[in-house]
Amino acid sequence: MLTAQNVSVSLARKPVLSTVSFTALPGEVTSIIGPSGAGKSTFLKALTGDLPFDGEIRLNDLSVRSALPAKLARIRAVLPQASPMAFPFTVLEVVRLGCPTPDRDRIAREAMAHVGLAGFAARPYQLLSGGEQQRVQLARVLAQVWEPVVKGMPRWLFLDEPVSSLDIGHQQQIMEIARIFAQRGGGVVMVMHDLNLTAMASDSIALLCRGELMIQGSPQTVLSENRLRQAFDCHLTVNKPPEAGVFVLPCLAS
Amino acid sequence: MALALLLLCVAAASLTVGAASTSVWQTMGDILAGREVSLRDRVVLWDIRVPRLIMGCLVGAGLAISGAIMQGLFRNPLADPGIVGVSAGASLGAVMAIVLGGMLPFAPLFGSWLVPASAFGGAWASTILLYRIATRQGRTSVATMLLAGIALTALTMALTGVLVYMADDTQLRDFSFWNLGSLAGASWSKLAVAAPMILLPVLLAPLLAPGLNALALGEAAAGHIGFRVERLKGTAILITAAATGAAVAASGGIGFVGIVVPHLLRLLSGPDHRYLLPNAALLGAILLVLADLVARVIIAPAELPIGIITALIGGPFFLWILLRQRGLAEL
Numbered sequence: 001m002l003t004a005q006n007v008s009v010s011l012a013r014k015p016v017l018s019t020v021s022f023t024a025l026p027g028e029v030t031s032i033i034g035p036s037g038a039g040k041s042t043f044l045k046a047l048t049g050d051l052p053f054d055g056e057i058r059l060n061d062l063s064v065r066s067a068l069p070a071k072l073a074r075i076r077a078v079l080p081q082a083s084p085m086a087f088p089f090t091v092l093e094v095v096r097l098g099c100p101t102p103d104r105d106r107i108a109r110e111a112m113a114h115v116g117l118a119g120f121a122a123r124p125y126q127l128l129s130g131g132e133q134q135r136v137q138l139a140r141v142l143a144q145v146w147e148p149v150v151k152g153m154p155r156w157l158f159l160d161e162p163v164s165s166l167d168i169g170h171q172q173q174i175m176e177i178a179r180i181f182a183q184r185g186g187g188v189v190m191v192m193h194d195l196n197l198t199a200m201a202s203d204s205i206a207l208l209c210r211g212e213l214m215i216q217g218s219p220q221t222v223l224s225e226n227r228l229r230q231a232f233d234c235h236l237t238v239n240k241p242p243e244a245g246v247f248v249l250p251c252l253a254s
Numbered sequence: 255m256a257l258a259l260l261l262l263c264v265a266a267a268s269l270t271v272g273a274a275s276t277s278v279w280q281t282m283g284d285i286l287a288g289r290e291v292s293l294r295d296r297v298v299l300w301d302i303r304v305p306r307l308i309m310g311c312l313v314g315a316g317l318a319i320s321g322a323i324m325q326g327l328f329r330n331p332l333a334d335p336g337i338v339g340v341s342a343g344a345s346l347g348a349v350m351a352i353v354l355g356g357m358l359p360f361a362p363l364f365g366s367w368l369v370p371a372s373a374f375g376g377a378w379a380s381t382i383l384l385y386r387i388a389t390r391q392g393r394t395s396v397a398t399m400l401l402a403g404i405a406l407t408a409l410t411m412a413l414t415g416v417l418v419y420m421a422d423d424t425q426l427r428d429f430s431f432w433n434l435g436s437l438a439g440a441s442w443s444k445l446a447v448a449a450p451m452i453l454l455p456v457l458l459a460p461l462l463a464p465g466l467n468a469l470a471l472g473e474a475a476a477g478h479i480g481f482r483v484e485r486l487k488g489t490a491i492l493i494t495a496a497a498t499g500a501a502v503a504a505s506g507g508i509g510f511v512g513i514v515v516p517h518l519l520r521l522l523s524g525p526d527h528r529y530l531l532p533n534a535a536l537l538g539a540i541l542l543v544l545a546d547l548v549a550r551v552i553i554a555p556a557e558l559p560i561g562i563i564t565a566l567i568g569g570p571f572f573l574w575i576l577l578r579q580r581g582l583a584e585l
Contacts, residue, residue: 069483080475094471
């Protein structure tokens with residue numbers, strides 16, 4: 001389980017997050033949404049231990065603040081937003097980087113096939129398109145925590161806007177991968193912009209607004225018309241057809 | 255393997271060629287067989303050419319591996335101790351030791367280690383300074399790195415100038431001789447100091463390889479994979495400073511080895527630091543021994559400072575990488 005209790009973060013002495021408490025369960029996809037500047041990425045950076053924070057964050061009963069990087073790396077992998085590489089590494093070399101086990105080549109190749117990059121092993125990473133690079137990084141992250149559960153302990157994927165530069169087909173594919181990881185017992189925590197994809201793929205949604213947690217709950221609960229209008233400050237309608245999930249549609253004021 | 259053989263060939267050529275016409279192989283055979291050898295032949299081989307050859311290997315290996323590690327640390331193929339001001343920092347340290355060393359009460363304790371140790375200190379301080387300036391939130395801006403390098407070089411050269419101005423005649427002679435950037439001053443006593451200071455970094459460097467590979471993803475991602483990034487960076491800076499400091503103290507300013515060698519190797523065998531670092535040491539040694547050979551024969555019986563040869567090869571090479579990189583990725 002991932003728990004955050006009263007987490008506050010200040011950047012350059014300016015408070016960005018204040019007293020956010022939050023839970024994510026293994027076996028579920030948990031999404032963090034909110035308007036730009038709400039503190040979503042900052043919160044994810046606190047959850048992965050990349051930013052100093054006040055309060056307490058525990059991942060599988062490990063204190064994120066004090067755990068050694070190597071120990072955390074065994075139970076969670078992090079997909080960053082943008083990932084330029086310094087040198088002309090090949091795709092296979094990049095995917096293998098996070099993979100600790102002796103049969104890293106096999107796992108790396110399986111992870112590449114999983115994200116639809118089976119034939120890309122020898123291609124230079126730097127020459128790929130932005131969307132392809134993002135999928136290579138996803139394969140690297142998947143290879144790091146290839147088995148979602150190890151010795152009864154769940155492993156975790158943290159994804160920072162995993163579908164931001166992808167077309168609709170690949171967006172769907174990434175959401176599918178996140179769902180499968182959770183179904184097999186792992187935990188997924190992701191920062192999302194697209195509310196419909198979020199509604200489709202998430203078990204739990206945390207809505208952040210101005211550095212505070214407005215609500216955390218199921219898509220049905222969190223994605224209400226009034227709350228979204230208030231959080232995003234815009235016109236929209238929410239449709240909840242029976243047995244067909246939640247749809248959020250923007251409307252023009254005129 | 256091929257590189258090791260090449261190094262042997264270059265080394266053999268280096269021993270054979272020189273101002274004094276001595277049959278090296280006969281002399282060596284005579285020494286090995288226990289036969290009488292003329293004093294002149296023995297001096298030429300044993301006190302001039304062999305130490306010079308070994309020093310060339312050490313300095314070349316040290317500079318090349320420093321370049322490779324710095325490029326991994328800054329995540330940029332243009333980082334080089336000579337270009338970003340680290341060699342200039344080492345020079346300042348060396349000159350401080352030459353000029354001010356006599357005034358320090360504890361200086362005699364260091365003996366012949368004083369100049370290299372001080373050069374190491376200068377290289378270390380300037381690398382840390384450069385890193386602080388050029389890297390923000392785990393990302394290095396090439397423009398800032400190169401410009402900070404220019405500023406650091408200007409500053410350290412000015413301070414070096416002040417020290418030279420203060421120096422007396424003996425110190426000035428020491429300084430000029432050293433500043434020529436040549437392997438001509440190589441001797442067994444200098445080797446005794448330079449060898450451990452360069453060999454230790456060369457042997458330790460491969461331990462950094464997995465960390466430097468991960469660092470290519472960025473500092474945050476390297477941490478997520480499980481590396482202790484701050485410790486990795488600190489170790490990398492210490493290792494480059496030791497190798498650069500010792501190389502500069504031994505042979506003055508020899509530039510561009512650190513940029514040419516790793517780049518060639520990346521073209522040949524890819525950017526994986528597990529192969530890059532050991533191969534850089536070998537190819538660096540080859541390149542410098544070869545450059546020294548050219549420096550000795552091109553205007554024989556006089557010799558050209560080796561720094562001129564490496565700059566003639568390295569300058570255009572640097573520009574070529576710069577132009578190629580501009581098209582490839584955002585700077």
